[in-house]
Amino acid sequence: MDIDSISVFVEATRAGSLAGAARELGLVPMAASRRLAALEGELGVRLVHRTTRALALTAEGEAFLPYAEAMIEDATNARAAVRPSGPCVAGLLRVTASEPFGRKVVSAMLPAFLAANPDLRVDLLLTDTVVDIVAAGVDVAIRIAPLRDSSLVARRLADSPRHLYASPAYLKFAGTPSRLADLERHQCLLLSGATHWAFAAGDRTRRVRVTGRYASNSIEALHEACLRGLGLALLSEWNVAADVASGRLVPVPLEGAEPEALGIWAVYPSARLVPPKARLFVEALARQLDRGGE
Template sequence: MNLDEVLVFTAAASGGSLAEAARRLGISPMIATRRLASLEQALGVRLMHRTTRSLSLTPEGETFLPYAQGLLETEQQARTLLRGDGDGAIGLLRISAPVAFSIKLIAPLIPLLLDDHPGLKVSLDMSDTMPDLVASGIDLAIRVARLKDSSLIAKKLAENPRSLVASPSYVEKHGSPRTSGDLINHQCLPLHGVSHWTFLSAGVERHVRLQSRFSSTSIEGCHAACLAGAGITLLSDWNIADDLDAGRLMRICLEDAAPETLAIWAVYPTTKLVAPKVRVFIDRLMAALGKTAKGNA
């Protein structure tokens, strides 16, 4: 595949026309048109609908675009590494991560990360659901979970201990559960669709059914409702450290069980060599997680 032709395609997609692509690349519109046509012929599909006034991607073009961008970034990274210019962390890094994790841990890393890598750009998709990494062009997804899908290419970054918490006003009004069985008598604040929480008792899993009148599609909703005194919720320790220190929340320790510990995972779309831009981000994130773990110890 000719990368000059791929470059015309990506430039036309971002610029909105072949004329704009030609201007950006310093070539004539005729050459840009020929290169796009040659690329379509090589792929055997039409990538763009084009008239004299407008241009739009075909479904095949939309599918191919993230791959095309990845090809150009990989080529640029290779040139940088061969020249010995820095660590090759350049191009657009597309990250998907849960909303709370993005706000608490990822966003604070961004200023220094960008300062240290002038050729790097970051796009952060804050979502509590796992996207299709290939179709969306995501380079890396961060998930706090118990991964069950063996088809995912994942690296464990850190343990993710969690705690039951409630506001002082809720505890004053309703008391605090002593055992996992007592939770049935309390208002619990789970994620939408979650009917039970998993605890460990002497190394054995115990599933406790919840009594709840409120749920949220985002853990941030559970967190906010808990702060307001609506009930008891289950949150990651990195998410509640500030609230515990300030007295806005209280940790609830049960006599017979402890919440199941999840893990923080980096999930990749393919098994291919991890790009430098991904590696430098993972290194920064793992360092931040290490500091957070020490602070919560």
């Protein structure tokens, strides 16, 4: 199939008319109409119901559209792979990250990234659960954790130091723990289903059983509960820097122990080559992290 004809079909569905597709592609309307007709002739089906001003997809057109978009994107990526110094990438980039990291770090770098790549669209999925990136069709996942899934291809972007934090009000009420053993008498804000926190103590890892009256599957919710004085929370430095600077949260160091070290990872599906759009995004994110996430 001719990629130029497929481009007319895709642009026409986005613009809502053949005239709009022609303007976008720099064609005269008659040429756009002929290319679409040629594609329909090759496929042996009508893809759109069209008039001079508007069009609507047929059932066959709706079925063909995602494949057409994928072919356009693959062609763009193929050109970029052999011409890495080209102007920019195009298509849809699917990214997933946790709620707080996506909101505070990824969202901060997206305006400049999209401005530098005007033909690229980004679909950002924010969730604190681990997404099956192969099944979800995700191009790159940003994960903050020890990496355990060896079936995935990953690149470590930066460290993600964590500490215990509490509000001044909570520490005034409950006292300040100074040792791991002190945690058993404190309200610990936990991810749903968690029963232990891991700490590096010397050259070994200690898993300490902790309890509390409040748990959530959302880091954002635990962060908010910590701010409101409900207990101690294990949070990343980048997530609470503003709260510490303003005095809303206080770091709580423990003698001879540090929370388990985590990394910020870019994770790709292993079943396909990393497309240029994903590489460019990860490079931009790495630069953002080098600047401290600002």
